[in-house]
Amino acid sequence: MTSQSPEIPGPEIPGSQFSGRRVDFPGQRLGFGADQPLRLDSGAELAPFTIAYQTYGTLNAAKSNAILICHALTGDQFVAERHPITGKPGWWEIMVGAGKPIDTDRFFVICSNVIGSCLGSTGPSDINPGTGKPYGLGFPVITIGDMVRAQARLIDHLGIAQLFAVIGGSMGGMQVLQWAAAYPERVFAAMPIACAARHSAQNIAFHEVGRQAITADPEWRGGEYLAQGTSPARGLAVARMAAHITYLSEAALHRKFGRNLQDRARVAYGFDADFQVESYLRHQGSIFVDRFDANSYLYITRAMDYFDLAAEHDGQLARAFSNTRTRFCLVSFTSDWLFPTSESRNVVHALNACAANVSFVEIDSDKGHDAFLLEEPEFSAVMRGFLDGCAWHRGIR
């Protein structure tokens, strides 16, 4: 899978530099200068700023076949190609590619790194032009709305009036809902997966634990760790471990690990990783710190916590979608306890209340929240079927 784009890359931007090291990422950049600020929900403005993105497939002449994929909390734009740091396959290669449900032989797929992240789009690890040092906590707090507003600038730049589809899971699904609410005329079809129209108290609580773990690490240095040459790796690893549990179901953990011991016949009566599940979690924590910036984790979790689409519409979620002509397909997974089916149902009820074109599928899976990233044949079939149907309505061959 190679990256293709009809566009000239934006200005050359140095790579993100989290974990105290500088990485020059491949891919495309779109830069906006000091005179083209991004207006943020907080009232602040971000300028200059850069959007890093990847594209796959070819935009047709009518510019009617573009699909925007929105990534999750720690995701990135490398949706269908090797991750430049980990060397692992793209995070959704199961779903995106030639002949795959999101078929790059047919659709032009765009995925951009969200504002606030650390894979090339402007975030707290980038240099604050006002100080010449990394932003750290000087970066403005951003929202899901801000992420989407930045994406819209990219879509403008690509000359696309209307996206054929906006698709995403978890925080990506929040962005899909935000797109449909903020730019209804620009979204022909929307697929919000394993998400919610607002972040729950329990989810805010888990995020707060992660943030506390990071900020409790003395190497975090009040957010100035890049300038000071330290790394809050242990705090960030703990944050990731706690979050990782929420991405899996109890059943998946039981099936994968149960109480199996790690490379030993008996418990060792100590604090080493006796159990496979401990070893697995420690591994998840340790590999995460090599690919993600601690401050970005703070900012993006905060954006998710703040998401509450109904609150922006007088507490009536249906008003977020008044007169929408977008075709919706919501997907949830039975064992997802982070974004349970009830959350998707709330969105479906709101869409029904404004007579929207909406379908809803709850997929039977024991894989928990992560199911949307994993091999789930029924989910793939739903994706393919929904896109086929919408393509027919949109006149895409």
Add this chain to the structure above:
Amino acid sequence: MTSQSPEIPGPEIPGSQFSGRRVDFPGQRLGFGADQPLRLDSGAELAPFTIAYQTYGTLNAAKSNAILICHALTGDQFVAERHPITGKPGWWEIMVGAGKPIDTDRFFVICSNVIGSCLGSTGPSDINPGTGKPYGLGFPVITIGDMVRAQARLIDHLGIAQLFAVIGGSMGGMQVLQWAAAYPERVFAAMPIACAARHSAQNIAFHEVGRQAITADPEWRGGEYLAQGTSPARGLAVARMAAHITYLSEAALHRKFGRNLQDRARVAYGFDADFQVESYLRHQGSIFVDRFDANSYLYITRAMDYFDLAAEHDGQLARAFSNTRTRFCLVSFTSDWLFPTSESRNVVHALNACAANVSFVEIDSDKGHDAFLLEEPEFSAVMRGFLDGCAWHRGIR
């Protein structure tokens, strides 16, 4: 509620000294010398050691009315009286006292601090006689079986051949199951509440996150923080915050907090505690570090992780209870996702398989795991009814 005991307190033991400060707890102590070691499941021996305990009510002449209450992970022996550090009411005053379901006008109630804890029973914050310094990680790893073996020494000392009942929730319920398996002739009735016969992969995972948070704190000093005059308070607070989420249900968090803001009308676009749930969690973390020792948290979570009653009986849980004459009543709560009803059902099935006298009640509650500590009228009625019935069978007026 005053503490009464027919026994002379054991040797004077200095109070536990976690959080860098020495606290002299009230209450009773039973000390065992170097010649009376506690044999541990690991093969190690603990000597000397002390059991701190409280009693309520009066032991009858037949010594047939004693109820042992087993406390949970961070619980203590102050079940029905003011906590000596926090000044708060005893942790189960709802259930234990004159006229309460566990009626101290009728029963003689015993509650001891578990081995490994920090409220007076010997644990890692106590002085290792071999070094003259606090044990720290030099303390032997203990198990639920070891906790119960220590309790049995206390019951021997009190001259009680058979306990009328052993009752406990969460880790206390694990001890109840262990009591019934290890000393069937000494347990007339058993009430394991909101517990499991083995710790699940998900629960081990949450415990591992807590341990990682503690050991990641540089103030933990490889477990030597007491000797070095530091305190891993931030790591311990993060551990407590993560655990606390698991004690509540999503519904309880939603009902208590939802997305309500803390002392503000709008989100502040920052990392202060905008949401009440964040403020609440931070508070829970900060008050915990004043009353609990970080190393005790490591040891006791480890004991829970290791608990697997079937594994000690060739993988057949029913064999743990062969020929038991104990009367069992298991209780679970519908919204408890830490120890869900399925775990209690597994125990019930095992007890059925050996034709034990067992009843099982699932209480409808949205309060999550913590429900067993809270006002739940149906639960109180079950407790009262079960104890009344068993008392009639035991000939206690």
